[in-house]
Amino acid sequence: MAPGNLETLVEKVKVIAHGPHADLLEQFIDLLYERQREPEYFSPEDLAAIAAGKAQIARGEYVTLEELKKELSL
Numbered sequence: 848m849a850p851g852n853l854e855t856l857v858e859k860v861k862v863i864a865h866g867p868h869a870d871l872l873e874q875f876i877d878l879l880y881e882r883q884r885e886p887e888y889f890s891p892e893d894l895a896a897i898a899a900g901k902a903q904i905a906r907g908e909y910v911t912l913e914e915l916k917k918e919l920s921l
Contacts, residue, residue, distance in 0.1 A: 860872070
């Protein structure tokens with residue numbers, strides 16, 4: 848995040864923190880903070896599925912969005 852953007856964000860947070868939605872803001876920030884501290888976890892099955900998907904893509908075994916839309920008549 849660029850320094851100017853951070854300053855703008857801080858100013859917005861200050862305004863909300865003094866308004867009627869201060870409690871909601873605090874809950875939201877707590878939620879995001881906890882998620883930031885928790886490492887992402889992928890099970891061995893998740894990692895195997897990701898590797899299999901990447902291999903399929905490398906082999907050209909995929910459907911484009913346009914192909915899928917046509918197949919589903921969207």
